[in-house]
Amino acid sequence: MNLGIRIRLCLMMFLEFFIWGGWFVTLGTFLGNNINASDGEIALAFSTQSWGAIIAPFVIGLIADRYFNAERILGLLHLLGAGLLFLMYKTTSFDVFYPYVLGYMILYMPTLALVNSVSFNQMKNPAKEFSMIRVFGTLGWIVAGLLISYLFEWDSSSGILQGQLKNTFLMTSMASLFLGIFSFSLPKTPPKAKGTSEKLSIRDILGLDALNLFKDRNFLIFFISSILICIPLAFYYQNANPFLVEIGMENPTGKMTLGQISEILFLLLLPYFFTKFGFKNTILVAMLAWVVRYLLFAYGDVGELGFMLIIGIALHGICYDFFFVSGQIYTDSKAGPKYKSSAQGLITLATYGVGMLIGFWIAGEIANTYLLSDGMHIWESIWLYPASFAFIVLILYALLFKREKIDYQS
Known part of the structure; x- marks a missing residue:
């Protein structure tokens, strides 16, 4: 793998997890303090991750594996996600917030598999090479948390009282917009099943x-x-x-x-x-x-x-x-x-x-x-x-x- 591709893959992985860690960690605190959500409503919001994980195989199995390049779907999903994150930033009630976060997680969870697909497609020995790319995702999550606490202080007592945690959605919306555009410059990752006449069954898609x-x-x-x-x-x-x-x-x-x-x-x-x-x-x-x-x-x-x-x-x-x-x-x-x-x-x-x-x-x-x-x-x-x-x-x-x-x- 040449250095240019390696740098692009590392940046892709960094942004992928910077976006997730930049709002998901403080989601419960934001919901309870900014829009007065109940514990039951907070549970509903977090469960959108699970619904996204359940629906993700259909997105990958029906679309990414059959019709379009992985990096293009990755870009489109993050562009749409940027819009939903911005709408979450503007929201002041849970009833409005919930459809946005549900829609966002349905879009985001498939991207976890897509960034892996784009990475693996460029590797001759994934067992040895992938960890050095994936570690940048963990670094992205870490940087997001450090920015929230130590640079912007959005989760400080005064920051929470002033409702500043909503800014996490604005920050990650901008990052998602950048990653969406940047994804189209990633190495081409064509669908593996393109041109085949074999039809995928629900059993195939879910890995049954x-x-x-x-x-x-x-x-x-x-x-x-x-x-x-x-x-x-x-x-x-x-x-x-x-x-x-x-x-x-x-x-x-x-x-x-x-x-x-x-x-x-x-x-x-x-x-x-x-x-x-x-x-x-x-x-x-x-x-x-x-x-x-x-x-x-x-x-x-x-x-x-x-x-x-x-x-x-x-x-x-x-x-x-x-x-x-x-x-x-x-x-x-x-x-x-x-x-x-x-x-x-x-x-x-x-x-x-x-x-x-x-x-x-x-x-x-x-x-x-x-x-x-x-x-x-x-x-x-x-x-x-x-x-x-x-x-x-x-x-x-x-x-x-x-x-x-x-x-x-x-």
Whole structure:
């Protein structure tokens, strides 16, 4: 890959995740403080990510894989997304906001697969080359959080009181506009199925051929565990920023980028850990990290126990990398050449789609249950729910999943 293409791919990945991290992290805080949304309404807004993940395979399967270049669809989706982000910036009521965010996530979620397609199309050895491109996406997420907290101070006490968090949508709207235009300069990525006479069925689009993998008991246990662990995961995405703001942490969005910094670190450590301790132990460590994280959130504070909150945030690298990245490696090894793509699509549909859709709804119901009359929450009780649930999933997985050797080439 020549240097010019590499730079363009890195910038594409940076902007892709800068846009997502630039508004999604503070969404709950924005909705609760700027437009007085209830916990149930906040859950509805976050669940749009899941609906986008569920609908995304249809966009990719019906359009990107058949008719148009991936980089052109990527550009069009981000241009349309820029308009919806700007409309969200102008919104003052949840009833108007919800259709915009739903439409936006239906447009955005397919772009996660499209940026990968554009990248992979330029690589001779994706296993070695992709991580050095993908890391710029994590850097984009980090930069967005640092700008919000430390440069613009939109999530400071005064910034929130003045309603400045709405500016996150304006900032990401401009970034989306730029990425939309920039996408048309990316390397050409023609549709793989163009010119074929074969018709795609719903089974093909959703990757249902991978259901054959359920004949393998271990894979079935892993699949079910993946759905279940995404239920407590949703609590973090939906409640972490509002929680940190409510208890008075300074620069909460910037400090939450510690999670992405640790993600880079543990991604580098994963090959060693995976090879040394095996797949089952790697997943168990990830599940245990979720339990510990939520216990730290439950009993930490912004005073003498502030270190507990920082550790809880920093555990994101283990929580995410050791479970999701390990899971992708495991799925790839189990699927074989025939089901590689469909198996990964099915796992994504199950986790970010079904699992987190359930999780966002439960998180909203529990947050509403522990809402006080003054608008504050009993956070200790709220965080104990995902901690307990993650612990139950951990025990079930430990008992039911049988050890097996997985081939992994780092």
